[in-house]
Amino acid sequence: MTKNYDKEFKMQTVQMIEEGKPVAQVARELGVSTNTLYRWKAEFAQHGKQAFPGSGNMLPDDKAVRDLQKQIRELQEENEILKKAMHYFAKDRR
Known part of the structure; x- marks a missing residue:
């Protein structure tokens, strides 16, 4: 134990x-x-x-790195959504 x-x-x-x-x-x-x-x-x-x-707690630097990694993932997901939307609207214009 x-x-x-x-x-x-x-x-x-x-x-x-x-x-x-x-x-x-x-x-x-x-x-x-x-x-x-x-x-x-x-x-x-x-x-x-x-x-x-x-x-369950992290050192401040470790927490900052984790938070930044989370933000990067979220921004990457948003970029993928925007790319798909751009392709969708580009097809409508043809």
Whole structure:
């Protein structure tokens, strides 16, 4: 069974490691695997205070990319509709 840890817990854990406490010791004390702690540490190093957005949430940059991809798909669909309409009306003029 996978445990879910909130952002505050992860931030406090990373802070303990950054203050010099050995990862293995923190892992034993908190009952979290060392691999998980190294992953949290790397995520915090990469994203800072925006790390650990929570379940179902995305980092702001990832959300922006997703939103832009959605917009591109919608515009492509609109272009296809307009192309079909253009061909339809061009046939009527002949």
